[in-house]
Amino acid sequence: MSEKVAVIYYSATGNTEAMAEAVSIGAKSVVEDVLLAPVADVDPETIGKEYSHIILGCSAWGVEVIEEEQMKPFCEKLKPFLKGKIMGIFGSCGWSRGAWLNSWYNELHFAGAVFPAQPLLAYGYPDKESLKKCEDLGKKVAGTR
Numbered sequence: 001m002s003e004k005v006a007v008i009y010y011s012a013t014g015n016t017e018a019m020a021e022a023v024s025i026g027a028k029s030v031v032e033d034v035l036l037a038p039v040a041d042v043d044p045e046t047i048g049k050e051y052s053h054i055i056l057g058c059s060a061w062g063v064e065v066i067e068e069e070q071m072k073p074f075c076e077k078l079k080p081f082l083k084g085k086i087m088g089i090f091g092s093c094g095w096s097r098g099a100w101l102n103s104w105y106n107e108l109h110f111a112g113a114v115f116p117a118q119p120l121l122a123y124g125y126p127d128k129e130s131l132k133k134c135e136d137l138g139k140k141v142a143g144t145r
């Protein structure tokens with residue numbers, strides 16, 4: 001499979017979306033073919049089959065979980081395609097220490113995904129330092145072979 005990176009996100013108020021944009025900028029610095037899209041606009045089977053690298057972003061919802069109407073079902077349908085898939089995850093939250101990202105990471109890892117970088121969180125709208133970390137995440141994941 002040629003290198004193709006998908007940066008797929010759920011964002012209610014734009015915070016994780018801003019992170020996703022920075023992640024895609026980082027990915028584009030190493031791979032030409034980068035898709036940036038909200039989770040509602042993409043089909044999990046197509047993403048799973050056609051992309052060698054998948055980076056997912058989702059803000060914290062409920063009690064420390066990923067959003068359950070769109071991102072959760074998307075991930076369930078993506079799981080059969082994750083054996084050996086190079087992945088990264090990120091998201092914005094209000095106050096969490098990262099529990100929602102850690103359980104998401106464990107779930108995707110259990111499904112077979114390989115993570116070159118740790119989950120990345122930001123509080124509210126990402127500041128300059130967070131955006132730089134997002135770019136680094138995109139670059140690191142997209143640059144892993």
Ligand SMILES: Cc1cc2nc3c(=O)[nH]c(=O)nc-3n(C[C@H](O)[C@H](O)[C@H](O)COP(=O)(O)O)c2cc1C
Nearest residue numbers: 011012013014015016059060061064093094095096
């Ligand atoms: C219904 C609801 C549930 C939330 N649950 C959590 C939570 O469990 N932990 C947390 O740190 N933040 C929680 N938040 C805060 C959001 O994760 C935070 O505002 C985030 O920046 C939103 O990012 P987004 O604009 O990308 O969706 C919650 C917000 C709402 C409205």
